[in-house]
Amino acid sequence: MSEEYIPENLVILAKATALENFCDNAELLDEMLQYFADGIAEKLTTLKTAIAAKDYPVWISTAHLIKGEAATLCLERINAIALKLEQAGKRQEPAEAEAMLAVMTTEMQALADILPKK
Amino acid sequence: MAYSFKWKITPSVLIADDSLVNRKIMEGFLRQCGCSVQATVDGKQVLQQFTDSNWDLILMDVNMPVMDGLEAASRIREIEKQRNIPAHIPIVALTAGIMPDEQLKCYEAGMDEVIAKPLSIEALGSVFKNKLSHLFE
Numbered sequence: 001m002s003e004e005y006i007p008e009n010l011v012i013l014a015k016a017t018a019l020e021n022f023c024d025n026a027e028l029l030d031e032m033l034q035y036f037a038d039g040i041a042e043k044l045t046t047l048k049t050a051i052a053a054k055d056y057p058v059w060i061s062t063a064h065l066i067k068g069e070a071a072t073l074c075l076e077r078i079n080a081i082a083l084k085l086e087q088a089g090k091r092q093e094p095a096e097a098e099a100m101l102a103v104m105t106t107e108m109q110a111l112a113d114i115l116p117k118k
Numbered sequence: 119m120a121y122s123f124k125w126k127i128t129p130s131v132l133i134a135d136d137s138l139v140n141r142k143i144m145e146g147f148l149r150q151c152g153c154s155v156q157a158t159v160d161g162k163q164v165l166q167q168f169t170d171s172n173w174d175l176i177l178m179d180v181n182m183p184v185m186d187g188l189e190a191a192s193r194i195r196e197i198e199k200q201r202n203i204p205a206h207i208p209i210v211a212l213t214a215g216i217m218p219d220e221q222l223k224c225y226e227a228g229m230d231e232v233i234a235k236p237l238s239i240e241a242l243g244s245v246f247k248n249k250l251s252h253l254f255e
Contacts, residue, residue: 021238069139072236
């Protein structure tokens with residue numbers, strides 16, 4: 001299902017670029033990835049509630065926040081699906097939002113799988 | 119790749135972003151570059167900090183709740199005019215949207231520079247050279 005929304009050339013984490021942005025500070029990058037992963041469950045709940053209620057301002061701002069954080073951390077696939085969700089919110093088109101949310105959840109699990117276990 | 123800056127005095131940088139991850143990253147980068155940092159979460163807090171303390175640079179997100187970066191920048195420029203402050207504080211926008219019309223809005227609000235997310239230390243270095251070179255040793 002993800003191929004409908006995410007270009008297949010995108011990777012979970014563009015690590016080389018991320019490390020370059022972080023001036024090769026792998027420790028700081030890992031710490032920030034963990035921050036992101038730790039906070040995402042709450043954001044996904046907010047997003048799910050906003051989509052169900054067609055609360056477009058909250059929907060758009062939450063998707064935008066996830067998109068920005070994912071871009072900063074070079075999480076290409078999460079960035080792409082967050083962008084799609086933000087755009088759907090702006091167009092007020094809830095039809096595919098549930099499917100997009102499911103893709104985002106899958107991508108978050110994929111990220112969790114590559115992060116060091118706590 | 120290593121970035122090190124030698125400062126005459128430690129630059130005080132005020133940052134604003136509603137994303138905890140982005141704030142942590144900015145703080146990490148700026149401290150690595152030898153700056154002291156105060157983090158805020160929206161434009162209203164930026165305004166408060168601006169009036170309470172002296173800063174060498176403001177680095178803020180554009181899209182924030184409560185008060186966005188454009189309004190905060192615009193109000194800061196008004197305050198500077200009202201107080202006859204001769205040299206304005208450099209305000210740099212950090213945004214995911216760098217379409218020309220979005221950039222124009224930043225400049226119209228009184229921002230000095232617009233840099234694209236994701237932030238990198240390299241981009242910060244460029245900001246330092248453009249806006250804080252007077253503080254270099």
